[in-house]
Amino acid sequence: MSAATQQHEFDLPDLSCGHCVKSVTAVAQALDAQAQVEADLARKHVSIRSAQPRAVLAAALTEAGYPPAA
Structure with missing residues (x-):
C-alpha cells in the first residue's frame, strides 16, 4: 500500500x-x-485502512445506509 494509506475508525450504530x-x-x-x-x-x-480521506469514506458509508456516529 502507498505511504498515504491511513487507518480510519468509525462507530456505525447500524452495523448489526x-x-x-x-x-x-x-x-x-x-x-x-x-x-x-x-x-x-x-x-x-x-477500522478501514485506505488511501481515501476519512470524509470520502464517511460520505460513502452514509449513502450506503451506515452513517458513522458523531
Whole structure:
C-alpha cells in the first residue's frame, strides 16, 4: 500500500450482522480496491485502512445506509 494509506475508525450504530460487514467492506473497496476493513460487531465499530480521506469514506458509508456516529 502507498505511504498515504491511513487507518480510519468509525462507530456505525447500524452495523448489526455479517451482511452489514460485507456491505461496509464493499463500500470501502469500491472507493479503494486495496482497502482493508476490520469490524467489531459487538462494539459496532469498523477500522478501514485506505488511501481515501476519512470524509470520502464517511460520505460513502452514509449513502450506503451506515452513517458513522458523531
